[in-house]
Amino acid sequence: MKRTFTILLLILIPSLLVAAPTAAQIMDRVIETQKADTAAMDLKLTLIEANGTERERRIQTLSQTIDDNTSIITVFLSPESVKNTRFLSVEEKGVTDQWIYLPALKRVRKISATEEGGSFMGSDFSYSDMASTTYDADEATHRLIEETATTYVVESIPKTVKSYGKNIATVEKETFLPLKVEFYAPDRTTLLKTLTTLETGKVGSRPITKVVEMKTIATGHATRLEMVQVRYDVPIPSAYFTVRFLETGRL
Amino acid sequence: MKKLLVLLLLIAFVTPLFAFDFFATLDDEEGQATTETVKPKELTSLFVEGFGTCYPLDEDEPFGYGISLGMTFEENRDKIRTEVDFSFSPILRDPLSVRTLAVTFFFGPTNLKVGMFTHPWGTSTTLHAVDIINAQDFTHGILDNPEAMKKSEFMIVYNAYFKRSSLDLIIKPFYRPMDMDASDRYAPMDTDNLLGATFDLGNGMVLPINSDNIRVGIYEHPKFWKALGGGGRYRFSIGDLDLGFMLFSSFYPQMGFDIKAKAKLAPPQEVEITSIDFDFTRYHLAGTEGSLLVGPVTIAWEGGLFLSEDFKNEDPAKYSTKAVAVAELSYTEPKTSFFASVAYQGQYIFGDMEPSVDQTTLDITIPVDYIASFLNDNSYSSSVAVAFEMPLMRERLKVRMAATYGIENRSLVALGSLSYEINDSLSVYARGAYYDGFGDKQSLFKNWENNSSITIGMNAWF
Numbered sequence: 001m002k003r004t005f006t007i008l009l010l011i012l013i014p015s016l017l018v019a020a021p022t023a024a025q026i027m028d029r030v031i032e033t034q035k036a037d038t039a040a041m042d043l044k045l046t047l048i049e050a051n052g053t054e055r056e057r058r059i060q061t062l063s064q065t066i067d068d069n070t071s072i073i074t075v076f077l078s079p080e081s082v083k084n085t086r087f088l089s090v091e092e093k094g095v096t097d098q099w100i101y102l103p104a105l106k107r108v109r110k111i112s113a114t115e116e117g118g119s120f121m122g123s124d125f126s127y128s129d130m131a132s133t134t135y136d137a138d139e140a141t142h143r144l145i146e147e148t149a150t151t152y153v154v155e156s157i158p159k160t161v162k163s164y165g166k167n168i169a170t171v172e173k174e175t176f177l178p179l180k181v182e183f184y185a186p187d188r189t190t191l192l193k194t195l196t197t198l199e200t201g202k203v204g205s206r207p208i209t210k211v212v213e214m215k216t217i218a219t220g221h222a223t224r225l226e227m228v229q230v231r232y233d234v235p236i237p238s239a240y241f242t243v244r245f246l247e248t249g250r251l
Numbered sequence: 252m253k254k255l256l257v258l259l260l261l262i263a264f265v266t267p268l269f270a271f272d273f274f275a276t277l278d279d280e281e282g283q284a285t286t287e288t289v290k291p292k293e294l295t296s297l298f299v300e301g302f303g304t305c306y307p308l309d310e311d312e313p314f315g316y317g318i319s320l321g322m323t324f325e326e327n328r329d330k331i332r333t334e335v336d337f338s339f340s341p342i343l344r345d346p347l348s349v350r351t352l353a354v355t356f357f358f359g360p361t362n363l364k365v366g367m368f369t370h371p372w373g374t375s376t377t378l379h380a381v382d383i384i385n386a387q388d389f390t391h392g393i394l395d396n397p398e399a400m401k402k403s404e405f406m407i408v409y410n411a412y413f414k415r416s417s418l419d420l421i422i423k424p425f426y427r428p429m430d431m432d433a434s435d436r437y438a439p440m441d442t443d444n445l446l447g448a449t450f451d452l453g454n455g456m457v458l459p460i461n462s463d464n465i466r467v468g469i470y471e472h473p474k475f476w477k478a479l480g481g482g483g484r485y486r487f488s489i490g491d492l493d494l495g496f497m498l499f500s501s502f503y504p505q506m507g508f509d510i511k512a513k514a515k516l517a518p519p520q521e522v523e524i525t526s527i528d529f530d531f532t533r534y535h536l537a538g539t540e541g542s543l544l545v546g547p548v549t550i551a552w553e554g555g556l557f558l559s560e561d562f563k564n565e566d567p568a569k570y571s572t573k574a575v576a577v578a579e580l581s582y583t584e585p586k587t588s589f590f591a592s593v594a595y596q597g598q599y600i601f602g603d604m605e606p607s608v609d610q611t612t613l614d615i616t617i618p619v620d621y622i623a624s625f626l627n628d629n630s631y632s633s634s635v636a637v638a639f640e641m642p643l644m645r646e647r648l649k650v651r652m653a654a655t656y657g658i659e660n661r662s663l664v665a666l667g668s669l670s671y672e673i674n675d676s677l678s679v680y681a682r683g684a685y686y687d688g689f690g691d692k693q694s695l696f697k698n699w700e701n702n703s704s705i706t707i708g709m710n711a712w713f
Contacts, residue, residue: 111544250327
């Protein structure tokens with residue numbers, strides 16, 4: 001019996017290995033590709049009006065994940081109106097606490113974690129878009145709607161509708177990077193925004209999206225997000241993710 | 252001008268000047284992706300502000316203008332941070348305004364900051380009860396950011412941070428009083444006529460006040476060591492609740508008045524003020540601050556008991572003991588970043604508020620709290636403040652409104668502003684201020700009725 005079972009496994013495993021991944025597996029790989037224990041990013045956001053006028057925002061963001069709990073500190077470097085604003089998000093046992101330090105008030109304020117739906121620095125990205133533009137297998141129902149030689153196209157319908165009712169992501173087969181994501185309204189038919197990857201690259205062996213552009217369909221306004229510098233899995237002292245750093249800007 | 256030169260020289264020697272840059276702390280370049288040659292951004296900025304103001308109710312001086320040049324520098328080294336922030340407004344009487352000139356030394360989870368700067372206490376955003384470390388500048392009226400009205404002063408502040416709590420200890424060696432115009436546009440009251448034109452003796456007799464022969468004392472505020480103030484605050488968090496307690500000892504930022512006056516019942520019947528001397532009152536504060544986040548709503552509160560050195564109420568020139576409390580509800584709309592708050596502030600003075608007349612000597616005793624309350628004798632006074640801020644057009648346009656209404660003295664200040672970012676380094680703004688006092692009670696805002704204004708200005712950063 002044991003031998004029969006082993007033979008069956010030997011026959012099945014190669015076929016399992018070559019089987020096309022399911023939509024849920026693809027989206028999990030997308031998330032997995034972008035996952036890191038720690039990440040440090042120097043980002044440039046260029047806000048582009050429909051008439052082509054541009055404004056620039058510069059931030060650095062550090063994140064650290066320990067036991068599936070992610071902490072993020074974001075420091076706003078420019079323009080003058082937001083310079084030295086610091087934003088801290090700490091997840092503990094699935095509960096996220098958020099604080100903001102406003103230099104004009106010289107005070108740290110604890111804020112509601114539900115602010116993820118708001119526009120991030122006046123850009124076309126929402127706070128939740130900044131965390132992730134796709135859903136993992138648990139967050140949404142995924143369906144593979146198209147496959148080409150180089151890409152998968154996956155439709156994701158979130159189990160809990162917040163900002164979007166549906167996403168359609170075009171994922172590169174080789175790297176599992178999202179090349180394009182379409183965001184639909186809760187009615188699932190109105191296209192709200194499109195995210196287009198303009199440039200990809202590698203950090204070590206890890207593929208990354210270096211320049212992406214998010215466009216709001218109704219207004220024609222777009223935001224280009226450029227990773228000026230990025231490092232993954234570098235040691236980041238935990239002291240960055242504290243109210244002390246938020247208040248003083250120092251470790 | 253000399254001060255400006257010293258500052259510029261000082262700044263010239265504090266290079267290089269870098270902002271926060273995590274990447275500058277990393278040594279190896281391996282595995283790093285960059286899209287441009289990155290240099291640490293200097294945290295150095297220059298700005299120019301120019302504005303014109305119209306005071307439609309002021310027939311004597313209906314227009315004003317101003318220009319100011321500002322510089323901010325910050326240098327971060329391994330254990331030391333140097334900050335300089337000042338502005339130069341050539342048309343002002345005191346053209347150089349130093350907001351920050353400080354050095355901070357970092358030792359692990361503690362730091363020591365020494366120099367000229369401001370240090371905030373309190374958890375609310377509009378009205379405060381315990382944000383008393385630094386005096387305010389009222390010579391430009393009321394601004395919609397209370398922090399911008401504060402005067403920096405020389406302090407030594409030690410901060411220690413623990414896992415969910417923190418401690419700050421403050422030493423203020425000098426006394427820096429609040430700034431108030433004595434006779435210009437923003438003078439709080441007619442200082443040549445502090446008690447008004449007439450005085451009510453309380454027995455039905457109202458006599459004219461004669462201050463022709465008044466002797467005015469020499470203004471001399473508490474000097475070094477005598478002026479020494481200090482205290483500390485301990486803050487901690489339990490879930491969504493932040494709580495703090497503080498003790499502080501200092502002088503009230505406003506001066507007291509020792510007024511000698513006498514009623515003359517023989518003709519010409521009058522109240523003669525013979526002298527005014529200046530006095531200052533030390534207080535000891537025991538206070539608390541807190542905030543609780545409930546969904547998108549923040550409930551904040553502050554409260555303090557200011558125990559006067561004259562707690563027996565024996566000296567009318569000293570301010571009495573008082574209790575002040577503030578409660579505030581604020582709300583942030585998650586989708587739009589719209590912010591709104593409503594706050595209530597109450598104050599109770601434990602002391603005599605009414606002037607009294609010695610029926611034998613006819614000497615008049617005038618408590619300084621009575622003068623500071625604009626000749627109102629309510630021990631209890633309260634005010635309500637509302638404020639909101641709404642960013643529009645992807646934060647290009649910002650609308651701000653704030654208003655404070657004094658319930659007992661029926662006074663109002665309403666402030667509104669629109670600011671528009673033309674680009675990242677140029678913005679224009681329009682601001683309005685409306686001061687009014689309803690009814691016959693005196694108040695700061697009633698005295699400033701003619702200062703209601705509309706200002707149009709521009710800020711440019713380099």
